[in-house]
Amino acid sequence: MLKTDTDRRAWLIELISYWEGGINATGLAALCGIGRQQATKDLSAYRERFSTNLSYSPSLKTFQPTSHFICGLISGDVAEYLDWVSGQRAPTTAGSVLPYQCLRHPPRKVAAPLMRKLIQAIREQRRIEVDYVSLSNPDHEGRVIVPHTFVNTGLRWHLRAWCEKSRDYRDFVLSRFRGEAELLDLSFQGVDQDVAWQTQIELILAPDPRLSPAKRNVIEQDYAMANGFLQLSTRAALANYLLQEMQVNYKMLDGTPEAQQLILVNLDEVRQWLF
Missing domain, CATH: 2.30.30 (SH3 type barrels.)
Structure with a gap:
């Protein structure tokens, strides 16, 4: 949890440098609404804390990630970066944000x-x-x-x-x-x-075996599967929702394996927790 503004700026330094390839004091100051001197201090503090993550490029005047970069504050999941990008309210420069489009679900009225x-x-x-x-x-x-x-x-x-x-x-x-x-x-x-809320279960997913080896490999790479399987830990009460989000139809296979894509391997083990 980011408790202070300093913590958030350290997270931002790591996030931007990792996903965009570099950050400098000027850019950090503009994004955070702080002075350049404070931004320089923040960058120095981050480098002291994670000494092998960033190196300075005099020609680009930017701190860039090294080959020894280790995520210390960010998850390494690109969704974390994209969520931050799409949530920026007032980007200050054209280069500080990428073009993006978010799907918006219709609002649900709650009094x-x-x-x-x-x-x-x-x-x-x-x-x-x-x-x-x-x-x-x-x-x-x-x-x-x-x-x-x-x-x-x-x-x-x-x-x-x-x-x-x-x-x-x-x-x-x-x-x-x-x-x-x-x-x-x-x-x-x-x-x-x-x-059901307190019980943790494992959902084991795999590419639809009806797919060709090349197509199964595409799916495996999509989800960074290990040995052809994706193992997801979830509360039993949320298992059905997670499968729906993953578009895994466990009740009957879609007639087209390219549409099915994923199957639930351990259905018998988790069936009691599904709707």
């Missing part, structure tokens, strides 16, 4: 007063009475739940909660709550009692 009570219920581990609609029950249906976590599944936000009607932990789509909510008393049904 602010309801959200405030859901947040309070989570923080205080309280029961809360809500009205909820679903495709199976499109009419308003009163429920008493004990929420513990908000979950972003990629396309929409869910709320993980104990449901007194179902006597189980369920996922509730935030945009399907209706009306007002009423906070009730405390409950012992918290996150610690959610077995």
Whole structure:
């Protein structure tokens, strides 16, 4: 976690130098809205901390990553860099940002007063009475739940909660709550009692075996697979969402292997946790 502005600038030094190939005091100052002297101090402090990561190029007047560069503050996942690039609000120079386009999901309406009570219920581990609609029950249906976590599944936000009607932990789509909510008393049904949430499982994926060896190799390279397999660790409660995001159809194979691409190898082991 980046606790201070100094921490964030150190992270930014590493992020930009690693993915863009270099950074200097002028660029850092412009990006962070600080003076050049402070930016120079930040670069010096970073080099003292990670002495083998950057070397100075007098001709380019830029600190560049060395062949011994080791990620100390960043993950090394390009998504981290792209998320930062797409989130910049006011790039100061044409060279500080790459052209990009982000897909935007349609907004889901959630009433602010309801959200405030859901947040309070989570923080205080309280029961809360809500009205909820679903495709199976499109009419308003009163429920008493004990929420513990908000979950972003990629396309929409869910709320993980104990449901007194179902006597189980369920996922509730935030945009399907209706009306007002009423906070009730405390409950012992918290996150610690959610077995599916507390259980970690491994999903083992592999290229569709119907693909040719050359095409399987493409998929293996896409996901940096080891020995032809991709192993993903996830909470059991989130396994289905992860498979959906990976576009893994485990119920039936797509007729076209190029469309299927990935299969779930250990389906029998994790089936109990899937919808």
